[in-house]
Amino acid sequence: MTIKTGDRLPDVTFMSMGADGPEPKSTNDIFGGKRVALFAVPGAFTPTCSAKHLPGYKEQADALRGKGIDAIACTAVNDVFVMDAWGKDQNVGDDVMMLADGNGAFAKEIGLELDGSGFGMGGRSQRYSMVVNDGVVESVNVEEGGEFRVSAADYMLENL
DSSP, X not given: OOOOTTOBOOOOEEEEEETTEEEEEEHHHHHTTSEEEEEEOSOTTOHHIIXXXXXXXXXXXXXXXXXXXXXXXXXXXXOHHHXXXXXXXXXXXXXXXXXXXXXXXXXXXXXXXXXXXXXXXXXXXXXXXXXXXXXXXXXXXXXXXXXXXXXXXXXXXXXX
Protein backbone atom coordinates (compact mmCIF):
# COMPACT_ATOMS: atom_id res chain seq x y z
CA MET A 1 0.00 0.00 0.00
CA THR A 2 1.37 3.41 -0.97
CA ILE A 3 1.58 6.05 1.72
CA LYS A 4 -0.96 8.86 1.48
CA THR A 5 -1.89 12.15 3.10
CA GLY A 6 -2.82 11.64 6.75
CA ASP A 7 -0.71 8.49 7.20
CA ARG A 8 1.95 8.30 9.89
CA LEU A 9 5.45 7.47 8.65
CA PRO A 10 6.68 3.99 9.54
CA ASP A 11 9.29 3.59 12.24
CA VAL A 12 12.52 2.93 10.35
CA THR A 13 16.17 3.81 10.80
CA PHE A 14 18.07 5.89 8.28
CA MET A 15 21.81 6.46 8.36
CA SER A 16 23.44 9.87 8.10
CA MET A 17 27.02 11.00 8.42
CA GLY A 18 27.89 12.63 11.71
CA ALA A 19 31.09 14.22 12.96
CA ASP A 20 32.36 10.83 14.15
CA GLY A 21 31.10 8.73 11.23
CA PRO A 22 27.82 7.03 10.31
CA GLU A 23 24.95 7.60 12.74
CA PRO A 24 21.54 5.93 12.88
CA LYS A 25 18.57 8.31 12.80
CA SER A 26 15.08 7.08 13.61
CA THR A 27 11.98 8.38 11.91
CA ASN A 28 11.15 10.17 15.16
CA ASP A 29 14.64 11.77 15.31
CA ILE A 30 14.09 13.31 11.90
CA PHE A 31 10.37 14.09 11.81
CA GLY A 32 9.25 14.30 15.45
CA GLY A 33 7.95 17.77 16.34
CA LYS A 34 9.04 19.25 13.00
CA ARG A 35 7.56 20.08 9.62
CA VAL A 36 9.93 18.47 7.13
CA ALA A 37 10.18 18.65 3.36
CA LEU A 38 11.29 15.15 2.35
CA PHE A 39 12.21 14.16 -1.17
CA ALA A 40 13.50 10.92 -2.61
CA VAL A 41 15.62 10.23 -5.63
CA PRO A 42 16.32 6.94 -7.43
CA GLY A 43 20.05 7.36 -6.89
CA ALA A 44 22.79 9.71 -5.75
CA PHE A 45 24.97 11.11 -8.52
CA THR A 46 22.43 10.19 -11.22
CA PRO A 47 21.81 12.85 -13.91
CA THR A 48 18.41 14.37 -13.05
CA CYS A 49 19.01 13.95 -9.33
CA SER A 50 22.34 15.80 -9.47
CA ALA A 51 21.47 18.42 -12.07
CA LYS A 52 17.97 19.38 -10.89
CA HIS A 53 16.43 17.59 -7.92
CA LEU A 54 18.94 18.09 -5.08
CA PRO A 55 20.15 21.50 -6.34
CA GLY A 56 16.55 22.74 -6.44
CA TYR A 57 16.04 22.05 -2.75
CA LYS A 58 19.40 23.62 -1.89
CA GLU A 59 18.46 26.74 -3.87
CA GLN A 60 14.95 26.96 -2.37
CA ALA A 61 15.94 26.15 1.24
CA ASP A 62 15.36 29.68 2.56
CA ALA A 63 12.07 30.06 0.70
CA LEU A 64 10.84 26.71 2.04
CA ARG A 65 11.81 27.70 5.58
CA GLY A 66 9.94 30.95 5.02
CA LYS A 67 6.79 28.90 4.39
CA GLY A 68 7.05 26.95 7.63
CA ILE A 69 9.41 24.12 6.74
CA ASP A 70 11.76 23.36 9.65
CA ALA A 71 14.07 20.94 7.83
CA ILE A 72 14.71 19.52 4.37
CA ALA A 73 15.74 15.90 3.89
CA CYS A 74 16.82 13.89 0.87
CA THR A 75 16.68 10.10 0.87
CA ALA A 76 17.85 7.46 -1.57
CA VAL A 77 18.54 3.75 -1.54
CA ASN A 78 22.29 4.32 -1.33
CA ASP A 79 24.73 3.77 1.51
CA VAL A 80 25.63 6.50 3.98
CA PHE A 81 29.08 7.06 2.44
CA VAL A 82 27.61 7.68 -1.02
CA MET A 83 24.95 10.02 0.37
CA ASP A 84 27.58 11.94 2.34
CA ALA A 85 29.86 12.24 -0.70
CA TRP A 86 26.96 13.38 -2.87
CA GLY A 87 25.93 16.01 -0.31
CA LYS A 88 29.51 17.32 -0.22
CA ASP A 89 29.73 17.28 -4.02
CA GLN A 90 26.51 19.30 -4.20
CA ASN A 91 27.56 21.66 -1.37
CA VAL A 92 24.30 21.17 0.54
CA GLY A 93 25.90 22.00 3.90
CA ASP A 94 23.25 22.18 6.61
CA ASP A 95 20.47 23.04 4.16
CA VAL A 96 19.59 19.42 3.30
CA MET A 97 19.90 16.33 5.51
CA MET A 98 21.24 13.42 3.49
CA LEU A 99 19.47 10.25 4.64
CA ALA A 100 20.69 6.85 3.49
CA ASP A 101 17.99 4.20 3.11
CA GLY A 102 20.69 1.67 2.31
CA ASN A 103 18.53 -1.44 2.30
CA GLY A 104 15.45 0.29 0.93
CA ALA A 105 13.46 -0.37 4.12
CA PHE A 106 11.79 3.05 4.12
CA ALA A 107 10.98 2.92 0.39
CA LYS A 108 9.39 -0.52 0.87
CA GLU A 109 7.47 0.43 4.02
CA ILE A 110 5.84 3.41 2.32
CA GLY A 111 5.12 1.47 -0.89
CA LEU A 112 7.36 3.59 -3.10
CA GLU A 113 10.08 1.11 -3.99
CA LEU A 114 11.26 0.85 -7.58
CA ASP A 115 12.76 -2.12 -9.39
CA GLY A 116 15.72 -0.63 -11.24
CA SER A 117 17.27 -3.99 -12.09
CA GLY A 118 16.58 -3.43 -15.80
CA PHE A 119 19.07 -0.56 -15.58
CA GLY A 120 21.56 -2.42 -13.37
CA MET A 121 20.46 -0.43 -10.32
CA GLY A 122 18.59 -3.07 -8.28
CA GLY A 123 16.00 -2.00 -5.73
CA ARG A 124 15.57 1.77 -5.49
CA SER A 125 13.08 4.43 -4.42
CA GLN A 126 10.63 6.12 -6.71
CA ARG A 127 11.08 9.86 -7.17
CA TYR A 128 8.71 11.75 -4.87
CA SER A 129 8.36 14.58 -2.39
CA MET A 130 6.28 14.97 0.72
CA VAL A 131 5.68 17.37 3.55
CA VAL A 132 5.68 15.60 6.90
CA ASN A 133 4.36 17.34 10.00
CA ASP A 134 5.40 15.66 13.27
CA GLY A 135 5.59 12.28 11.54
CA VAL A 136 2.28 12.57 9.68
CA VAL A 137 2.15 13.04 5.90
CA GLU A 138 0.67 16.44 5.09
CA SER A 139 1.09 16.05 1.32
CA VAL A 140 2.77 13.61 -1.03
CA ASN A 141 3.68 13.91 -4.71
CA VAL A 142 4.89 10.87 -6.62
CA GLU A 143 6.38 11.21 -10.08
CA GLU A 144 5.27 9.11 -13.03
CA GLY A 145 8.10 6.99 -14.47
CA GLY A 146 10.80 9.13 -16.04
CA GLU A 147 9.16 12.41 -14.98
CA PHE A 148 10.55 15.25 -12.87
CA ARG A 149 7.91 17.82 -12.01
CA VAL A 150 5.76 17.23 -8.92
CA SER A 151 8.68 16.28 -6.69
CA ALA A 152 10.66 19.44 -7.50
CA ALA A 153 11.34 22.10 -4.89
CA ASP A 154 9.59 24.75 -7.00
CA TYR A 155 6.42 22.63 -7.16
CA MET A 156 6.50 22.07 -3.40
CA LEU A 157 7.01 25.76 -2.77
CA GLU A 158 4.05 26.68 -4.98
CA ASN A 159 1.82 24.22 -3.13
CA LEU A 160 2.68 25.02 0.49
